[in-house]
Amino acid sequence: MYKMDFSVVLQSWDLFLWGLWLTFAYTTASIVIGVVIGFAVCFSRLSNNWFIRLLARAYQEVFRCTPLLVQLLWFYYALPLLLGFSLDNTTAALLTLSLYAGSFYAEIFRGGILSIDRGQTEAAKAIAMSGRQTMWRIVMPQALKRMLPAFINQSVIQFKNTSLISVISVGELAYMAAVVNGQTYRPLEAYTVVAVLYFALLFPMTQVADYVERRLRVSD
Amino acid sequence: MDLSAPATREAKAASASADVILDATGLRKSYGKLEVIKGVDLSLKAGEVLAIIGPSGSGKSTLIRCLNMMETPSAGVIRYKGRQVETRFASRKERVGYGELRRHVGMVFQHFNLFPHKTVLQNICEGPLVVLREPRESVEARAMDLLAKVGLVDKRDVYPNHLSGGQKQRVAIARALAMRPDVLLLDEVTSALDPELVGEVLEVIRALVQDGMTMAIVTHEIAFAADIADRVAFIDEGVIAEIGSADSVIHQSGTARLRTFLSRFHS
Numbered sequence: 213m214y215k216m217d218f219s220v221v222l223q224s225w226d227l228f229l230w231g232l233w234l235t236f237a238y239t240t241a242s243i244v245i246g247v248v249i250g251f252a253v254c255f256s257r258l259s260n261n262w263f264i265r266l267l268a269r270a271y272q273e274v275f276r277c278t279p280l281l282v283q284l285l286w287f288y289y290a291l292p293l294l295l296g297f298s299l300d301n302t303t304a305a306l307l308t309l310s311l312y313a314g315s316f317y318a319e320i321f322r323g324g325i326l327s328i329d330r331g332q333t334e335a336a337k338a339i340a341m342s343g344r345q346t347m348w349r350i351v352m353p354q355a356l357k358r359m360l361p362a363f364i365n366q367s368v369i370q371f372k373n374t375s376l377i378s379v380i381s382v383g384e385l386a387y388m389a390a391v392v393n394g395q396t397y398r399p400l401e402a403y404t405v406v407a408v409l410y411f412a413l414l415f416p417m418t419q420v421a422d423y424v425e426r427r428l429r430v431s432d
Numbered sequence: 433m434d435l436s437a438p439a440t441r442e443a444k445a446a447s448a449s450a451d452v453i454l455d456a457t458g459l460r461k462s463y464g465k466l467e468v469i470k471g472v473d474l475s476l477k478a479g480e481v482l483a484i485i486g487p488s489g490s491g492k493s494t495l496i497r498c499l500n501m502m503e504t505p506s507a508g509v510i511r512y513k514g515r516q517v518e519t520r521f522a523s524r525k526e527r528v529g530y531g532e533l534r535r536h537v538g539m540v541f542q543h544f545n546l547f548p549h550k551t552v553l554q555n556i557c558e559g560p561l562v563v564l565r566e567p568r569e570s571v572e573a574r575a576m577d578l579l580a581k582v583g584l585v586d587k588r589d590v591y592p593n594h595l596s597g598g599q600k601q602r603v604a605i606a607r608a609l610a611m612r613p614d615v616l617l618l619d620e621v622t623s624a625l626d627p628e629l630v631g632e633v634l635e636v637i638r639a640l641v642q643d644g645m646t647m648a649i650v651t652h653e654i655a656f657a658a659d660i661a662d663r664v665a666f667i668d669e670g671v672i673a674e675i676g677s678a679d680s681v682i683h684q685s686g687t688a689r690l691r692t693f694l695s696r697f698h699s
């Protein structure tokens with residue numbers, strides 16, 4: 213019978229902590245950039261120009277309909293061949309994570325905006341608001357509130373997805389587990405620690421999402 | 433040399449056309465192949481109350497929504513104080529954009545459409561603050577006057593979802609009035625209300641009539657229309673089938689379609 217011993221693994225606590233920080237950093241950075249991309253793409257999809265709509269749609273479908281793992285490998289190994297210069301793995305990782313997040317956020321934002329009753333836009337127009345005023349003062353505040361649970365859920369998924377960047381050797385939490393396992397030959401302990409750390413990080417977030425969702429249902 | 437005669441005539445012509453605040457000529461509106469408004473001429477004079485009645489689906493809402501360019505007409509011309517309205521937001525030279533048009537022509541909807549994320553006071557102040565860019569103090573003072581007028585002073589800091597339908601509609605009317613419009617367009621503003629709440633809203637409208645507000649009112653409250661309107665227009669299948677004084681249209685008209693329509697309200 214295998215005898216569990218976490219002490220060896222936990223001696224590398226600094227590696228785990230470093231990995232946790234990296235995961236957190238890549239995720240937040242990609243969420244921030246993803247939100248910017250998401251808004252840009254969302255408004256492109258609501259544009260009056262069919263060509264802009266088409267481009268935005270194409271981008272979204274490409275990133276939503278291919279696995280993130282394949283995207284990471286493609287951006288790191290394939291894209292440099294097209295560009296003629298290489299991307300370092302951290303750039304490729306952040307770029308891919310952000311584009312991936314952006315495609316999903318765009319859909320969440322678009323759904324939120326479209327879910328706002330047409331009467332709201334009409335009432336804003338009736339007091340002579342411009343399109344921009346209508347969007348930012350009337351539609352968006354209501355839409356943001358409504359899209360919040362979906363946004364948090366997508367961000368939780370993004371946290372987990374960040375573990376995939378280890379395939380292009382970018383250090384983060386899951387990568388550190390592999391490193392510690394390599395040093396200690398204790399896969400059970402190493403990977404258990406990582407799983408627990410992920411859970412400790414994400415469980416509160418899902419609880420927040422649930423809470424927000426319940427609150428919104430009451431206030432609507 | 434007598435220059436006064438032509439000058440007087442010109443002044444008279446100018447004042448006669450200045451009297452008309454809003455008018456539509458040759459108005460048409462289609463949705464795809466379905467033509468809903470089939471050539472309507474209509475004008476609203478200052479201080480006039482026009483009631484628009486007609487069967488469901490006859491195009492009443494579409495017509496009134498064309499008057500503030502909420503719907504873009506397929507053909508025809510809308511004029512605001514004699515100036516042609518065009519389909520862009522900004523005004524340009526003598527043409528009126530729909531931004532300017534809507535600053536002067538307010539609208540109240542069947543389903544209130546209050547902004548749920550803003551309090552009653554914020555709903556009313558939104559237009560004057562954001563669109564007219566007036567100073568907050570004077571806007572809020574005016575908003576409070578309006579709240580007094582519609583009897584909802586104590587609700588100023590309440591969110592719309594805590595109001596009854598009748599209260600919501602009174603706030604919506606105050607919101608439109610806060611823009612100090614020349615004309616108010618009301619589209620079935622009591623149709624979504626429980627019967628016992630209709631009266632309080634009609635009362636507010638009646639007070640507006642007394643104040644001399646120019647209004648176009650789409651309504652199924654025939655008795656109310658007959659009571660307050662200077663003119664009544666009966667819309668049938670996208671045209672004005674009959675228009676005239678309330679008395680001539682509602683009480684004396686012999687048109688079969690109109691009689692059939694009206695008979696449904698006497699039950």
Ligand SMILES: Nc1ncnc2c1ncn2[C@@H]1O[C@H](COP(=O)(O)OP(=O)(O)OP(=O)(O)O)[C@@H](O)[C@H]1O
Binds near residue numbers: 486489490491492495
């Ligand atoms: N956005 C739209 N797209 C397509 N058809 C429309 C649209 N709006 C209205 N219609 C059609 O135009 C016709 C007139 O509609 P409208 O709403 O003006 O009638 P109404 O006289 O106001 O009726 P009601 O008394 O039921 O409010 C109807 O047949 C309706 O189905």
Ligand SMILES: [Mg+2]
Binds near residue numbers: 492493494620
């Ligand atoms: Mg209607």
